[in-house]
Amino acid sequence: MDATISPSTVGGRARAPPSKSYTHRAVLAAGYGDGATVHDPLVSADTRATMRAVSAYGGATDLSSEEAAVVVDGFEGAPAVPADVLDCANSGTTMRLTTATAALADGLVVLTGDSSLRSRPHGPLLDAIDQLGGRAESTRGNGQAPLVVGGPVDGGRVSIPGDVSSQFVTALLLAGAVTTDGVAVGLETQLKSAPYVDITLEVMDAFGVEAEATDEGYRVPGGQSYRPPGGEYHVPGDFSSMSYLLAAGALAAPDGLVVEGAHPSAQGDAAIVDVLDRMGAEIDWDRDAGEITVSQSALSGVEVSVADTPDLLPTIAVLAAVADGTTAITDCEHVRYKETDRVRAMAESLDEMGAAVVEEQDRLTVRGGSPLQGATLDGREDHRTVMSLAVAGLVAEGETTVTGADDVDASFPGFFDVLESLGATPIGVRHRDEAYPVT
Numbered sequence: 001m002d003a004t005i006s007p008s009t010v011g012g013r014a015r016a017p018p019s020k021s022y023t024h025r026a027v028l029a030a031g032y033g034d035g036a037t038v039h040d041p042l043v044s045a046d047t048r049a050t051m052r053a054v055s056a057y058g059g060a061t062d063l064s065s066e067e068a069a070v071v072v073d074g075f076e077g078a079p080a081v082p083a084d085v086l087d088c089a090n091s092g093t094t095m096r097l098t099t100a101t102a103a104l105a106d107g108l109v110v111l112t113g114d115s116s117l118r119s120r121p122h123g124p125l126l127d128a129i130d131q132l133g134g135r136a137e138s139t140r141g142n143g144q145a146p147l148v149v150g151g152p153v154d155g156g157r158v159s160i161p162g163d164v165s166s167q168f169v170t171a172l173l174l175a176g177a178v179t180t181d182g183v184a185v186g187l188e189t190q191l192k193s194a195p196y197v198d199i200t201l202e203v204m205d206a207f208g209v210e211a212e213a214t215d216e217g218y219r220v221p222g223g224q225s226y227r228p229p230g231g232e233y234h235v236p237g238d239f240s241s242m243s244y245l246l247a248a249g250a251l252a253a254p255d256g257l258v259v260e261g262a263h264p265s266a267q268g269d270a271a272i273v274d275v276l277d278r279m280g281a282e283i284d285w286d287r288d289a290g291e292i293t294v295s296q297s298a299l300s301g302v303e304v305s306v307a308d309t310p311d312l313l314p315t316i317a318v319l320a321a322v323a324d325g326t327t328a329i330t331d332c333e334h335v336r337y338k339e340t341d342r343v344r345a346m347a348e349s350l351d352e353m354g355a356a357v358v359e360e361q362d363r364l365t366v367r368g369g370s371p372l373q374g375a376t377l378d379g380r381e382d383h384r385t386v387m388s389l390a391v392a393g394l395v396a397e398g399e400t401t402v403t404g405a406d407d408v409d410a411s412f413p414g415f416f417d418v419l420e421s422l423g424a425t426p427i428g429v430r431h432r433d434e435a436y437p438v439t
Contacts, residue, residue: 002403003390010423030074092167177221245418310342321355342385352377374398383409
């Protein structure tokens with residue numbers, strides 16, 4: 001399905017969806033324990049994949065009728081071998097986190113996904129499981145899914161690179177807590193996307209599980225149980241998804257736009273507030289109220305590292321294309337290994353819209369200031385590419401059409417409904433009952 005966006009102004013109030021990162025981790029943490037109720041989850045294509053995985057490993061998940069909570073019955077640290085191949089669809093988080101779950105099973109688990117997911121790297125995680133004494137193989141021998149993984153492992157020490165995906169560390173820590181001996185993770189290179197491991201540690205702590213950073217990497221003792229106080233956990237709002245709304249406000253909200261649900265947390269993508277401030281946006285964050293107010297502003301180029309915030313690259317690239325001067329987005333090689341190569345996707349898409357872009361392996365340079373031109377753009381089966389290009393369409397001359405609009409279901413199912421309710425004019429996108437509220 002395609003979305004066509006015309007030049008628009010936006011304004012009003014919107015609530016960002018719950019955090020996808022926290023939802024994945026909380027649902028799986030509840031699965032590792034004897035269960036819990038996860039309130040305010042993000043219910044999306046990706047998080048449904050994690051819910052299915054918990055059920056496949058012998059637990060169960062039950063969404064409330066209004067999707068305001070998911071009740072998880074856990075498998076109590078002893079995952080069963082799934083009766084069928086575990087299909088993770090397009091969710092790299094699901095595959096990586098539950099690959100470590102498979103290493104606890106007394107038997108072999110086959111994990112796969114769609115064509116995009118089958119092109120993403122998992123080699124360091126497979127090697128880590130091998131170091132722990134489990135079996136972990138790529139059927140094609142290239143570190144990519146389908147994967148065959150089994151155990152059970154008892155824990156131990158592993159050494160992995162830190163510059164491919166922080167999700168490998170998260171997977172080992174979550175699983176390591178229920179092993180006999182625990183897991184110590186040594187990092188061979190500097191960890192990229194470190195705030196995502198901070199999220200993991202925050203969720204584990206909320207579930208009563210101890211884990212910590214060390215001089216070498218991270219460590220989690222074994223023999224622990226996942227039990228949140230009162231059997232309940234509440235998911236915070238998602239700053240990755242908020243970034244598109246905040247960018248829309250900075251580009252196209254002359255009377256201001258208020259984003260609700262912006263309570264402080266360990267999310268690295270809260271850095272979007274600082275990026276916008278540095279670019280000259282009129283932006284204010286009331287942390288106590290959990291509200292960010294942003295208005296259309298004259299922006300200027302800056303240099304931004306996305307070493308710890310890879311999901312912000314598409315948003316920053318769009319802001320850069322409109323800002324005066326040059327923006328350099330650095331430390332971005334790992335952003336190439338997402339649902340698509342997002343560095344190339346944004347470089348080629350913005351080039352089609354008339355922006356001056358230079359793509360290097362670990363750097364994206366965008367020279368802004370010239371009006372963007374509407375174009376027909378490939379969403380590349382990637383939710384973040386689709387949403388960022390839709391925001392660009394708000395200020396491009398003529399119509400902008402983005403293909404694969406329904407891919408936003410991965411993280412922000414109501415995105416186009418929210419955008420339209422704020423004043424944008426998307427055309428040809430179905431309305432969804434699960435749109436997030438706009439007040």
